[in-house]
Amino acid sequence: QKEVEQNSGPLSVPEGAIASLNCTYSDRGSQSFFWYRQYSGKSPELIMSIYSNGDKEDGRFTAQLNKASQYVSLLIRDSQPSDSATYLCAVRLSGGNNRLAFGKGNQVVVIP
Amino acid sequence: DGGITQSPKYLFRKEGQNVTLSCEQNLNHDAMYWYRQDPGQGLRLIYYSQIVNDFQKGDIAEGYSVSREKKESFPLTVTSAQKNPTAFYLCASRELSGEDTQYFGPGTRLTVL
Numbered sequence: 001q002k003e004v005e006q007n008s009g010p011l012s013v014p015e016g017a018i019a020s021l022n023c024t025y026s027d028r029g030s031q032s033f034f035w036y037r038q039y040s041g042k043s044p045e046l047i048m049s050i051y052s053n054g055d056k057e058d059g060r061f062t063a064q065l066n067k068a069s070q071y072v073s074l075l076i077r078d079s080q081p082s083d084s085a086t087y088l089c090a091v092r093l094s095g096g097n098n099r100l101a102f103g104k105g106n107q108v109v110v111i112p
Numbered sequence: 113d114g115g116i117t118q119s120p121k122y123l124f125r126k127e128g129q130n131v132t133l134s135c136e137q138n139l140n141h142d143a144m145y146w147y148r149q150d151p152g153q154g155l156r157l158i159y160y161s162q163i164v165n166d167f168q169k170g171d172i173a174e175g176y177s178v179s180r181e182k183k184e185s186f187p188l189t190v191t192s193a194q195k196n197p198t199a200f201y202l203c204a205s206r207e208l209s210g211e212d213t214q215y216f217g218p219g220t221r222l223t224v225l
Binding site for chain 2: 034092098099
């Protein structure tokens with residue numbers, strides 16, 4: 001089982017709609033979870049971090065965490081063309097070495 | 113400006129050559145990381161360092177080497193032993209206390225000719 005899985009293919013959403021991205025992880029001891037946005041040819045930039053079960057909102061972004069189900073999600077409300085990018089889910093692994101494990105990413109395309 | 117710099121932005125290497133990618137940070141971060149990203153793939157950890165003069169192998173360390181002689185610098189050497197080095201290389205850093213966030217440099221795109 002991969003440490004972090006993002007299985008959905010490219011996601012096309014109309015402008016103004018909600019984009020929903022999902023991520024599962026295998027390390028039950030993980031306590032820190034992150035969503036990064038990566039534009040084509042650029043480096044990842046952090047958009048959300050979440051540490052507790054439930055929802056965390058920041059502007060148009062909402063991260064949801066369910067540790068019992070080992071599931072993290074990201075919602076993008078009122079999607080804009082500038083949201084077109086690849087979104088990477090990252091999980092800090094337990095074990096004290098401060099390593100992050102990354103999923104392969106989900107590409108989001110917002111259609112004007 | 114505080115941040116992470118990587119140089120060069122683009123690098124071309126002939127087969128059999130060693131090349132060194134630079135990573136410098138002025139954020140006073142303790143830990144530094146090197147990742148490799150291939151098209152359509154997530155980030156894979158090559159090496160990381162949590163303290164000066166110490167570093168650990170990541171998941172794909174074969175064919176790579178690093179040094180951490182200064183807190184702000186963590187250069188990566190891609191050796192001729194790395195059979196498929198063409199990729200996008202990303203350096204990152206973070207504090208080990210306080211903010212639990214890893215920040216990335218702009219990346220170096222390495223192409224083997």
